[in-house]
Amino acid sequence: MARLTLRDALLRGKRRPRRFGAGSPTTYRGDGYEFVELRAYVPGDDVRRIDWAATARAGELQTRVVLEDVALTLAVAVDDSPSMQVGRSRTLLDAAHDAADAWFAAAGSGDRLMRIGSNYAGPPHAPVAAPFEVGAALATARAALRRGTALLVIGDWYDLDTRHEDLLANLGAWCDCTALIARDPWYEGLPVGGIVRFAGAEGGTLRTYVGKRERAAFFAAVREREAALAARFAAAGWRCGILNEADGAASLRAAFGVP
Amino acid sequence: MFAGAIVAVVLTLLYRRGERRVDAQALRYSNLEFLQSTLQTHPWFARLMQAGWIVALCAVVIGLAGPHLKLPVPVADGNVFICIDTSGSMASTDVVPTRAAAAAAAARAFVEEAPTGVKIGLIAFSGNAELIAPLGANKETTLAAIEQIPAPNGATAIGDALRLAASQFPPTGHRVVVLITDGVNNTGVDPQEMADYFGAHHVPIYTIGIGTPNGDVIGGEASTIDESALQSYAQASGGAYARVENATQLRDALARLGRETTIERRPVAAGLGFVVAGAALLVLTMLSGLYLGRFP
Numbered sequence: 089m090a091r092l093t094l095r096d097a098l099l100r101g102k103r104r105p106r107r108f109g110a111g112s113p114t115t116y117r118g119d120g121y122e123f124v125e126l127r128a129y130v131p132g133d134d135v136r137r138i139d140w141a142a143t144a145r146a147g148e149l150q151t152r153v154v155l156e157d158v159a160l161t162l163a164v165a166v167d168d169s170p171s172m173q174v175g176r177s178r179t180l181l182d183a184a185h186d187a188a189d190a191w192f193a194a195a196g197s198g199d200r201l202m203r204i205g206s207n208y209a210g211p212p213h214a215p216v217a218a219p220f221e222v223g224a225a226l227a228t229a230r231a232a233l234r235r236g237t238a239l240l241v242i243g244d245w246y247d248l249d250t251r252h253e254d255l256l257a258n259l260g261a262w263c264d265c266t267a268l269i270a271r272d273p274w275y276e277g278l279p280v281g282g283i284v285r286f287a288g289a290e291g292g293t294l295r296t297y298v299g300k301r302e303r304a305a306f307f308a309a310v311r312e313r314e315a316a317l318a319a320r321f322a323a324a325g326w327r328c329g330i331l332n333e334a335d336g337a338a339s340l341r342a343a344f345g346v347p
Numbered sequence: 348m349f350a351g352a353i354v355a356v357v358l359t360l361l362y363r364r365g366e367r368r369v370d371a372q373a374l375r376y377s378n379l380e381f382l383q384s385t386l387q388t389h390p391w392f393a394r395l396m397q398a399g400w401i402v403a404l405c406a407v408v409i410g411l412a413g414p415h416l417k418l419p420v421p422v423a424d425g426n427v428f429i430c431i432d433t434s435g436s437m438a439s440t441d442v443v444p445t446r447a448a449a450a451a452a453a454a455r456a457f458v459e460e461a462p463t464g465v466k467i468g469l470i471a472f473s474g475n476a477e478l479i480a481p482l483g484a485n486k487e488t489t490l491a492a493i494e495q496i497p498a499p500n501g502a503t504a505i506g507d508a509l510r511l512a513a514s515q516f517p518p519t520g521h522r523v524v525v526l527i528t529d530g531v532n533n534t535g536v537d538p539q540e541m542a543d544y545f546g547a548h549h550v551p552i553y554t555i556g557i558g559t560p561n562g563d564v565i566g567g568e569a570s571t572i573d574e575s576a577l578q579s580y581a582q583a584s585g586g587a588y589a590r591v592e593n594a595t596q597l598r599d600a601l602a603r604l605g606r607e608t609t610i611e612r613r614p615v616a617a618g619l620g621f622v623v624a625g626a627a628l629l630v631l632t633m634l635s636g637l638y639l640g641r642f643p
Contacts, residue, residue: 171377171378172377174375174376174377180377244377244378246377246378246381272377273377274376280374283396284373284374285373285374286373286374286375286376286379286382287373287374287375287376288375288376288377288378288379289375289376289377289378290377290378290379292379293373293379294379294382294383295394296383296386298386302385302386305385305386306382306385306386309381309384309385310385313381
């Protein structure tokens with residue numbers, strides 16, 4: 089059995105029938121139906137797909153199996169704000185770029201690519217004012233993307249608040265949306281104790297005491313936040329995954345259940 | 348002091364600068380707001396440590412500058428006037444070699460045994476009272492003054508001696524009169540009045556009797572010892588009477604006087620205190636920092 093690819097996973101998405109497509113018309117060049125095989129008729133098969141010539145030759149009903157040939161539009165938005173430029177061995181932003189590269193690498197020959205953000209080279213992009221702000225990025229995506237576009241948004245989602253719920257749900261219904269939540273570098277626990285100085289990635293410092301109780305509270309809060317975000321994305325009709333600092337591409341594949 | 352304050356300010360600024368440098372190596376975190384809400388932090392704790400460090404540093408520097416502070420300090424304020432009888436009756440030889448010599452020896456012994464810090468004055472009296480040595484804490488001076496006591500001659504004016512002592516005493520503090528005499532007053536102010544006066548002002552008179560009950564004959568006159576009068580003076584003033592040969596009570600009284608102190612505001616060299624307190628606080632802050640700041 090052929091290895092399932094990211095693209096396959098996208099095609100298997102709820103708005104992309106993989107096989108036995110209904111033949112819905114598409115407007116993209118190259119879209120159509122690719123013949124896969126002939127097999128014996130199974131009750132329930134669409135009678136319009138019975139291959140009569142083959143039936144005559146075989147002496148029993150044959151169904152013509154086709155694969156819908158669909159051009160995908162893959163869009164990605166990466167939160168490149170300073171809050172993503174933290175990490176233990178490398179920054180979360182590096183991992184996010186890896187995931188975005190893997191996202192584009194999944195594209196087939198006829199697929200179209202788009203970036204949503206600022207200062208990108210390469211694929212065409214829908215500009216968003218720097219620094220990255222999740223509300224602005226989602227609004228731009230909603231305005232710039234065609235219906236059914238596969239959209240990947242990677243970020244830490246700290247600035248996602250309740251004002252964005254409607255936009256999130258609207259975009260979830262409009263596109264095939266996937267969110268990668270950057271996992272806190274200290275997800276496994278704060279490695280410090282005593283009086284610790286923290287420097288905010290987006291400015292400011294905090295000197296505070298970190299003890300056993302504080303570490304436990306942080307440990308629980310990080311998980312709680314991640315779970316709450318995942319629940320919000322699920323409610324808005326988004327696919328959701330976790331971006332691990334170590335391997336962005338693997339994080340993306342995991343989000344799609346692709347090995 | 349001013350230079351010390353400048354040094355303290357400079358060290359504090361350097362500390363702050365070093366702290367900013369450490370801030371640059373602080374643990375980077377993506378969202379401080381989230382972190383703060385999670386940790387329910389107490390920034391005052393860290394501030395307290397910082398304040399402790401700065402205060403300790405300032406204390407050490409100020410201490411090294413050698414400040415003097417006006418502080419309430421305990422001061423030994425014992426004042427003793429030794430009133431020695433030099434009347435003619437003191438020439439009696441019923442006490443070997445003479446009463447005068449025995450009195451001088453007793454005075455010398457008391458001065459030598461007096462605790463450090465007690466001020467001692469010396470009054471010699473016969474027909475009138477004479478200040479031989481004003482109140483002073485220098486024992487050598489007082490001992491030398493004892494050698495200046497005039498030879499026995501004339502009447503006995505105990506009351507005058509007591510009045511002179513009263514006029515020479517400071518208005519406050521712990522005061523004691525040691526009266527060394529054979530006790531027969533025959534001129535001047537009534538000693539009993541003076542004893543009552545001293546009693547009213549809580550100045551005890553310790554009376555030391557010199558002589559024997561049988562006494563001696565000086566110039567055709569019987570020279571005895573008036574112990575009842577001496578006891579009366581002591582009792583009226585809150586003191587005690589003793590014969591010179593067993594005057595241990597007086598020694599005890601003198602020792603007690605040496606322990607008596609009053610609280611006075613005096614300029615005190617506070618440098619060592621500042622340095623010690625600052626160093627202790629520094630060590631405490633450093634140890635706390637090491638303990639709390641250790642990495643698990």
